[in-house]
Amino acid sequence: MADLAPFDPNDYRKRVLAAVEKRGGPDASDPFELYDLPPVDDLDDAAVAEQVAEVWAAWQRQRDHPKYRVLVGLLVQQHAQRSAELLDARRRRMAAARVRAQREQRDSARYELLDAAIRRLVQRHRGIPADKVEGLYEVGALAGLSRAEVDARLGRHRVLPTAASAREPAIGPERRRQVRALLDEFGRLTGDPAPPTLLALLGLGPDATAEQVRTMAGAWRARARELPPERLRAVVDELLVHVSELLEPGREAVDAYLEAVAADVAEYLRPRVRAAVLVEDRLVAEDREHLLEEALELGLDRRRVAALIAALAEELGVGVDGPAPAPAPPAPPRVREWEEPLKAARAALRAGRPAEAQRLVGVAEQHAGHDGGTRVRAVAGEVAAVLADAETRWRAAMAAVEARRWSEAVEILDGLRRTAADVPGPRGSSVEDLLREARAALERADRAVAAALGGPVADRARALSAVLADCAGHPGATAALQQIPVAAPAWVSAARDARGDVLVLWAASITPDVAYRVSRQGSDGRWQVLGRTDTTSMDDGGAPVGVEVPVYAVVAMHAGRASGETRSDAVHAVEPIAVARGPQPPRDVRALRTAGGTVRVSWTGSGEVEYRVRSLTPDGRWRVVGRTRDLSIEDGGAPSNGPVPVYGVSAAAGGERSPEIHSAP
Structure with a gap:
């Protein structure tokens, strides 16, 4: 085993x-x-x-x-x-x-992509050069492989002996991470692609002057004051603090900030440069131009990007070809037909349209040969991951919609709108239509919560519960409901019937729509939960026989909240005599012995209620005779001689019980 x-x-x-x-x-x-x-x-x-x-x-x-x-x-x-x-x-x-x-x-x-790279290196060098190993880790990462998984593949081949450096910018990595996270959140909140840099946020390029920076920052501060006091306002305010500290001091500060951006761009480009030079041991002109265009989209100027790519190539110990020479007049220019659709696929992916990106990758695959296959496969992998994530999110969104969890649905659908707006739902649902429906439901719930909180206190819990029935998990309704205490039963009583079972009775909680949890205390002092009910009574057929009636406790519960417990041995625990609410009690309870020796109990009543009839035994205990919807019942267990016992009749409806009315002795 x-x-x-x-x-x-x-x-x-x-x-x-x-x-x-x-x-x-x-x-x-x-x-x-x-x-x-x-x-x-x-x-x-x-x-x-x-x-x-x-x-x-x-x-x-x-x-x-x-x-x-x-x-x-x-x-x-x-x-x-x-x-x-x-x-x-x-x-x-x-x-x-x-x-x-x-x-x-x-x-x-x-392992297909990694194995292909390893195979070509072994064919070329009769082993794997040590300075290529880091590049193989990057190739493996493109396919989702860990370093340990790549090492397992490398262990099958001989690694040939061979060594790399960097300069830390003035703005540290933690500050850069904060700025990047805020820019990304700004993009999510506005529904637009995230600005690559603080300069791009201001609508400026990397060559902006200090005066332009101050002018645009002032305009942004004026706009920020007009925003409502919500999360977008907070994000913009934080970004403007970084603008003030990193850009507004002058052009030198702008250059220092761009050097920090270049450090992050270098981390983005390094694995791509490694993949590009892995086999040829050079960065060819076409690859250099492609990398340069990618880096320009990240907010740097052409001069810095060119220097950065040259530095990365030098770090890897390879040369860089210059720009491709202009073709001779008679020769037609070389067209790499896969480049444009691949570039368009990347742009579609960044804009949150993975279905369109998948179609464009398919076009690129048709034209990509030996020179473009690696890049096309890498982008295809990114697209496939986004589409798989979209499918998972769609299933979760539909489950939330069907369960009326509108807050959760809005959160998931909003993410889908940003990352996969052109991916339809399981039944052809449009993310925009469903998001509109979810937001409308959430707004209705918000208004209902506001109305409930402004209404009578006595009706507040019922109104908030109705909101949660239509909008499960609504944060406002849930939080408001948690602040409303659940009223405990006013009293609890317990008495044995003729069979030895214990009938537990309690007053209904004044909180509407509650359920009750009933517990019994054992002889060792520990409590045992007997069950839950939405009525105001429970028969305990498992109570110990031949001993004093145990102590019982009842707790009222509503929407995950619980009242304090009321115990049957408390000073206020009495037989029910008067309750201000519930069904109308019976009237004119009479008990007469019949010719056969049984006792016929009758009363006057009205409405669709159930009547419970009890008999007082000679030892002072109450025995349940039965329950009926008629206006009379025959007690065949009454003593056949002696005085007619006292009988008590009460009415129950909607989980509440009336006061008990007794017959004359």
């Missing part, structure tokens, strides 16, 4: 959930991976069941995780179907064989 390691939730999240999320969601994985089981035939059934339960519990704990919330929601939703195959030993063995074959096929596709 194969032994399973103890389950570690943190390791599972970092190792399994991260990989599944990166690959595009649960449909791109297999059940063995999702439940962290090896795809072998000799797994122990009990160990598998325990592992499935551990993983299921881990998913439940991760449902609010900011990164994995959508993924875990899908996993929880599909748990029953996915786990069934693993919990059945015969189906599990068949699935293991299938998964092993699928993984081999998937791995061969993942």
Whole structure:
């Protein structure tokens, strides 16, 4: 039998959930991976069941995780179907064989780009030059391979002996990271592509003068004062602080900022330069121009980009070809037909149109030969990852819409609009139409919450509950409801009937639409929950017999909130005599002995209610005779001689009970 390691939730999240999320969601994985089981035939059934339960519990704990919330929601939703195959030993063995074959096929596709690069290097150098190893890590990363996975491939070949440097800009990496994060958030909030630099935010190029910077910064501050006090205003204010400190002091400050931008652009270009020079040991003119155009879109000027590419090539110990010479007049210019569609595909991907990007990549693939295949495959991989993520988000969005979780739906759909606006939903749904519907529902819920908070206090809980029924998880309604206390029952009483069962009664909570949790205290002082009900009584057939009636406690619950408990041994616990609400009590309760010795109890009443009839026994306890919707009942268990017992009749409707009316002795 194969032994399973103890389950570690943190390791599972970092190792399994991260990989599944990166690959595009649960449909791109297999059940063995999702439940962290090896795809072998000799797994122990009990160990598998325990592992499935551990993983299921881990998913439940991760449902609010900011990164994995959508993924875990899908996993929880599909748990029953996915786990069934693993919990059945015969189906599990068949699935293991299938998964092993699928993984081999998937791995061969993942390693295809890396293996091709390694094969060409070995053919050329009869081994792998040490200075090419870092470039192979970058090639592997394009296919989603870790360094350890690349090392496993490199271990099959001889590494030939051979060494690289950088200059840290004045603006540190943490400051650059803050600015980049704010620019990205500005793009998300406005629905436009994020500005690559602070200069681009101001509408200026890298050659802007100090006067132009100050003028545009002043205009932006005036615009910022007109924004509503929401997140966009806060982001703009923070960005303008960085503009003030990094750009406005003068042209020298602008140059220092551009040097910092160049450091980040260098990190972006370095793996691409490595991939471009990996085989030819040179940066050819066409590749240099392509890299230069990519860097220009990141906010740098042509002079800095050219110097940066030259420095990266020097770092890798390779030469750089100059711009391609102009063709001789009689010869037609060389046209690389794959470049334009590939460039357009990148632009479509940045603009949040991956479906269009996929179509353009298909056009580029038709024309890409030996020189463009690597770049086309890299962009195709990026497009496929975005489309897989969009499919996962669409499933989560539709689940949120069907469950009327409009806040969650707006968040997911807004992300889809930014990254995959041209990808339709499962039933051809348009992200804009569905987002409009979700926002309208959310606005209705916002107005309903405002109306509830402005209305009578007595009706507030009911109104907020109605909002949550139409907009599950609405943050405003949930928060407001948490502030409203749930009223506990005014009293609780308990008495045995003739069978020895205990009937527990309590006053209805004045909070509407509550359920009640009933607990019994044992002889050892510990409490046992007997159950939950939306009525105001419960029969305890499991109460200990032949001893004093146990102590009971009742708690009212509503929308995840609970009242304090009311106990049957409290000073205020009495038999119900008067309640200001609930169904009308019966009138004129009469008890007469019949010729056969039984007692017939009758009363006057009205409405669709259920009547409970109890009899007072000689030892002072109450015995339940029965429940009926008629206006009379016959007590065959009454003593056949002696005085007629006292009877109590009460009415119940809608989860509430009237006062009990007694017959004359």
